[in-house]
Each structure stands twice: as C-alpha cells, then as structure tokens.
Amino acid sequence: MAVDAILYMRKSVDKMPLWVFFKNTRDVFKRDELGLEIATIAFPAALALTADPIASLIDTAFIGHIGPVELAAVGVAIAIFNQASKIAIFPLVSVTTSFVAEEDAVGSLIHKENDIEIPERSFPGDGEKEGLIPRVDTYKSPTSSNQRRHxxxxxxxxxxxxxxxxxxxxxxxxxxxxxxEYMGIESDSPMLNPARQYLTLRSLGAPAVLLSLAMQGVFRGFKDTKTPLYATLLGDGANIILDPIFIFVFRMGVSGAAIAHVISQYLISLVLLWRLMGQVDLLPPSIKDLQFSRFLKNGFLLLMRVIAATFCVTLAASMAARLGSTSMAAFQICLQVWLAASLLADGLAVAGQAILASAFARKDLDKATATASRVLQLGLALGLVLSVIVAVILQFGSRLFTDDPDVLQMLSLGIPFVAGTQSINALAFVFDGVNFGASDFVYSAYSMVLVSVVSTLCLFLLSASFGFVGIWMALSMFMSLRAFAGFWRIGTGTGPWSFLRL
Structure with missing residues (x-):
C-alpha cells in the first residue's frame, strides 16, 4: 500500500504543470539526443546573436576614444535605430521561425508517408529471361539535398x-x-550633430538589416543556425576592420563608424541570400501562394509586444540622455554589455522555439515537454555564469570603453544591476522562445503590454527619485516581470500548455 501511495503521489506531481521546471534536472547537461539537438542550434545562434552587439561594443570602444559627447550621441542614435528595427523585424523573425519550422515538419511527414517503393514498369517475361527480380525505385522527397524546398x-x-x-x-x-529632440537632445546640444550624422547614415543600412534578419528567421526554422553565424561573423569582421580605418585614418569620426556598419550589413545580406537561394524556391507559383494574411495577423500581435518591450528600454535611454552626456555615456556602455550578455540566452530561445514548433506540428507532446524543461534549466544555469562574467568585465575592463573619470564613476553604479539581473534576463528570453514555439502569440503580446505599463510607471517614479540608479532599478523590475509572465503561463498549464494538466 505504501508503495502504491508513493507511486500515486509521484504521478500526481508529474501531472502538475509546475513540475515541468524541475523535470529531469539531473539530465540538464546530458549529451543525449535532445541535448545535442539543442546545442547544435543554440550555440551557433547565440554566437550569431551576440556578434552584432559585440560589434556595437567595439564601435562604442572606438567612439569612446573620440570623446564623451560623441559616445553619448551615438548611444542615443543606436537606441533609436534599434527601437525602429525591433519594431519592424522582431515580429517578422519570430513568426517566420515558427511558420517555417511547422511547414518543414509537416512537409517531412508528408514526404515520409509517400516514401514508398514503386516498381519500375517492365515488360512481361523480362525478369524470367534474365532470372532477375524487376528493379525497384524509391520516391525522392522534394526536401532531399539535391532539390530546393518549397x-x-x-x-x-x-x-x-x-x-x-x-x-x-x-x-x-x-x-x-x-x-x-524627442529623445532629449535639444537643438543647442553638442550631441545633436554627431547623433544626427550617425543615425542618418546608419539608416541607409536598414533594408539590409531587416532582409538579413528575415532570412535568419528562415534558417532558424530549418534548425540551421550555422549559416547565419558564418554570414554574421564575416560581416562583423569587416565592420571591425573598417571601423578604425574610417574613424581614425580617414578622420570621418562617427560618420565613419556608421558607414562601416552599413557596409557590413549589406555583406551579411548578400551571403545569406546566396545560401538561401540554393535551398529554397523563393519564387512561389502565384501571389496567392504567399501567406501575407497569416503573417499580418500574428505579426500584429508580436508588433504590439515588441513596441511594449522596447518602449521601456528606449524611454530609459531618453531619461539617461536628459541627465546629461556623462549619464548617457555610462548608460550606453552598461546597456550594450547588458544586451550582449543577455542575447547569449536568446540562442537557447531560438533552439527552444524551432524544436517546439516542430514538435507541436508533429503532435509530439512528450518532446515538447522535455524541450521546454531542458532549455529553461539551461537558461537558468547560463544566467548564473553570465552574472560572474559580466561583473568581472565591467569591474576590470571599463577603461576599454572610456577614459573619462566621471563616466567611469557613473558606470560603477550600474554594474550591480547589469551583472545581477543576468539570470532573470536569461529566463525571460528563454520563456519568450518557448511560448513562440507553441505559437502562443496572443498571450505573449497582451502579457508584455501589461508588463510594460507597470514598468513604465516604475521608471518614471524611480528615475525621479534615484536618477541613474533608479533607471536601472526600473529596468531590472521590467525583466523580472517578463520572466514571471512566462513562468505563469506554463506553470498554470493554460493555453497551449493545457496538456500538462492531463
């Protein structure tokens, strides 16, 4: 009886949705089939995602040696450009990854079902004459290596x-x-001209940025994150080489940094387009074959989400700019390190989204559960490691970004928040990927709007009371609420995760 009671209790616990966060924790680093699949997707994706912020960090380091005014100006311009890019492309990339993964999984199932042996037509008596069985040909899937996917x-x-x-x-x-001017840079501010020059020139690269990110979404749907990595490394490598040449040799200042970045983005797009054309038939049979309505419906939901998510960060940058060039320069360094480190966890989010979208399309709920558990546990472990790494980098490597003593002093105030929130940030990013993989776009959108409203109020109140430190307190609260929203959806077993309660 005691054994039966224990087994019953264990089964009851296993059916609790909350248990998914603790399932098979001993296997979190196990190199089994699922672990290897996650690693082969997440590791290249993480490197590709962090390559651009690292390139921006290098831009920041070069520009920081021009002067604190230029550093602050470029910080505002980058915040604006990133806000516009995320609003335009983040919904598209997320939706594309899920849709492509689903279509590829369904297509594979259809072709596997059709992968039957079809006897070749033969004339009666041929086999008997030669003492041979008629030859059998095998149906070749359109997704085979020598044919392009549709x-x-x-x-x-x-x-x-x-x-x-x-x-x-x-x-x-x-x-x-x-x-x-809306961001707080007045017409008489010394930051206006360099910020305007950088923003205008870098905007010329917007078509390349959005097109390359759209193609990265397609490759992620195929669970191929190596191709985007190679293209990104090539482009960012060119950016790193061109930066000092344009900035210092040609004496172009912030304009040179912007031009170098634009060239790198077009190089990335060309490489990705060349690779994609060899794998996918990009010309559909007709306009009706395109899925604009499906993209627009789900893309609008994620557009709401990304506006809400990036609004807080952009508002924080605006408030830092209003505190002066010193505060803005320190904020820019902290923000770039914060985002670069956090995006490492986004590699896990990409892996979770691609694998989950495929699992849900195949109705493989056991794999969906195992994938969600594994990527969330890995995200927490990664966040703890990143906290230590970021603290060391900012504590001992701050002078790589600036020599200004006032900026360094202000920077020291942000280090505890940037380093201390890495675990929370990692979980927030991974929860996003998990919910996107389940196509839970409605909940993701509305929960983020609510989180943004609460965080914006905190940002106004805390920045008014504590200044620079208050801004980072509010951003830390913003990421905590994002992580809690993801935790609540899966932990309560609602929406697409209702099967966890069965």
Whole structure:
C-alpha cells in the first residue's frame, strides 16, 4: 500500500504543470539526443546573436576614444535605430521561425508517408529471361539535398522584410532631427550633430538589416543556425576592420563608424541570400501562394509586444540622455554589455522555439515537454555564469570603453544591476522562445503590454527619485516581470500548455 501511495503521489506531481521546471534536472547537461539537438542550434545562434552587439561594443570602444559627447550621441542614435528595427523585424523573425519550422515538419511527414517503393514498369517475361527480380525505385522527397524546398513562408518573409526595410530607412532619414529632440537632445546640444550624422547614415543600412534578419528567421526554422553565424561573423569582421580605418585614418569620426556598419550589413545580406537561394524556391507559383494574411495577423500581435518591450528600454535611454552626456555615456556602455550578455540566452530561445514548433506540428507532446524543461534549466544555469562574467568585465575592463573619470564613476553604479539581473534576463528570453514555439502569440503580446505599463510607471517614479540608479532599478523590475509572465503561463498549464494538466 505504501508503495502504491508513493507511486500515486509521484504521478500526481508529474501531472502538475509546475513540475515541468524541475523535470529531469539531473539530465540538464546530458549529451543525449535532445541535448545535442539543442546545442547544435543554440550555440551557433547565440554566437550569431551576440556578434552584432559585440560589434556595437567595439564601435562604442572606438567612439569612446573620440570623446564623451560623441559616445553619448551615438548611444542615443543606436537606441533609436534599434527601437525602429525591433519594431519592424522582431515580429517578422519570430513568426517566420515558427511558420517555417511547422511547414518543414509537416512537409517531412508528408514526404515520409509517400516514401514508398514503386516498381519500375517492365515488360512481361523480362525478369524470367534474365532470372532477375524487376528493379525497384524509391520516391525522392522534394526536401532531399539535391532539390530546393518549397516553403511559402520564406518567400513571404523576404518580401515583407524588404518593404519594411525601405520604409524604415526613409522614415529615420526624414525624421532624424525631431526624433532626436524627442529623445532629449535639444537643438543647442553638442550631441545633436554627431547623433544626427550617425543615425542618418546608419539608416541607409536598414533594408539590409531587416532582409538579413528575415532570412535568419528562415534558417532558424530549418534548425540551421550555422549559416547565419558564418554570414554574421564575416560581416562583423569587416565592420571591425573598417571601423578604425574610417574613424581614425580617414578622420570621418562617427560618420565613419556608421558607414562601416552599413557596409557590413549589406555583406551579411548578400551571403545569406546566396545560401538561401540554393535551398529554397523563393519564387512561389502565384501571389496567392504567399501567406501575407497569416503573417499580418500574428505579426500584429508580436508588433504590439515588441513596441511594449522596447518602449521601456528606449524611454530609459531618453531619461539617461536628459541627465546629461556623462549619464548617457555610462548608460550606453552598461546597456550594450547588458544586451550582449543577455542575447547569449536568446540562442537557447531560438533552439527552444524551432524544436517546439516542430514538435507541436508533429503532435509530439512528450518532446515538447522535455524541450521546454531542458532549455529553461539551461537558461537558468547560463544566467548564473553570465552574472560572474559580466561583473568581472565591467569591474576590470571599463577603461576599454572610456577614459573619462566621471563616466567611469557613473558606470560603477550600474554594474550591480547589469551583472545581477543576468539570470532573470536569461529566463525571460528563454520563456519568450518557448511560448513562440507553441505559437502562443496572443498571450505573449497582451502579457508584455501589461508588463510594460507597470514598468513604465516604475521608471518614471524611480528615475525621479534615484536618477541613474533608479533607471536601472526600473529596468531590472521590467525583466523580472517578463520572466514571471512566462513562468505563469506554463506553470498554470493554460493555453497551449493545457496538456500538462492531463
């Protein structure tokens, strides 16, 4: 009886949705089939995602040696450009990854079912004459290595990405000055001219940025994160080489940094497009074959989400700019390190999204549960490691970014928040990927809007009372609420996770 009671209790616990966070914790680093699949997707994705922030950090380091005014100006311009890019492309990339993974999984199932042996036509008596059995040919899947995939979502993503990129470039070039003034840089501020120059020139690369990210979404859906990594490393390598040449040799200052970045983005796009054309039939049979309505429906939900998510960070940058160039320069360094470290966890989010989207399409709920558990546990472990690494980098490597003593002093105030929130940030990013993999776009959008409203109120209150430190207190609260929203959805077994309660 005692044994039966223990077994019953264990089964009851296993059916509690909350148990998914603690399931098979001893196997978190196990190199089994699932662990290797996650690693082969997450590791290249993490490197690709952090390559661009690292390139921005190198930009920041070069520009920081020009002067604190230029550093602060570029910080504001980068915040604006990133806000516009995320609003335009983040919904597209996330939706594309899920849609492509689903279409590829369903296509594989269909072709596997059709992978039957079909006897070759033969004339009666031929086999008997030669004493042979008639030859059998095997049906070849259109997804085999010598044929290109037909994935309508890929074509749709590229069209939408190109259009959005052109629109973003025109908008930022025409509206650069009023946007900068809205961000707190007045017409008589010494930051205005360098910020405007950098933002205008970098906006020329917007079509390449959005198109390359759309293509990265397609490759992620195929669970191929190595190709985007190689392209990104090539482009960012060119950026690192061109930066000192344009900035110091040609004496172009912040304009040189922007031009180097634009060249690198177009190089990335060309490499990805060349590789994608060899794998996917990008020209659909007809316009009807494209899936614009499906993209727009789900993309609008994620557009709400990304506006809410990036609004807090952009508002924080604006408040830091209003405190002066010293505060803005310190904020820019902290923010770039914060984002670069946190995006390592986004590699796990990409792996979770791609694997979960495929598992849900195949109705493999056991794999969906195991994947969600594993990536969340890995995210927590990664966050703890990143906390130590970031603390060491900022404590002992701050002078790589600036020599200004006032900026360094202000920077020291942000280190505890940037380093201490890495575990929370990692979980927040991984929860996003898990929910996107389950196509839970509605909950992701509305929960983020609520989180943003609460965080914005905290940002106004805390920054007014504590200044620079208050801004980072509010950003830490913002990431904590994001992580809690993801935890609540899965932990309560609602929405697409209702099967956890069965």
């Amino acid at each position: 994935i309508p979502s890929a074509s749709s993503a590229l069209v939408i990405g190109a259009v959005l990129g052109l629109f973003q470039a025109l908008f930022l070039i025409v509206s650069a000055k009023p946007i900068l």
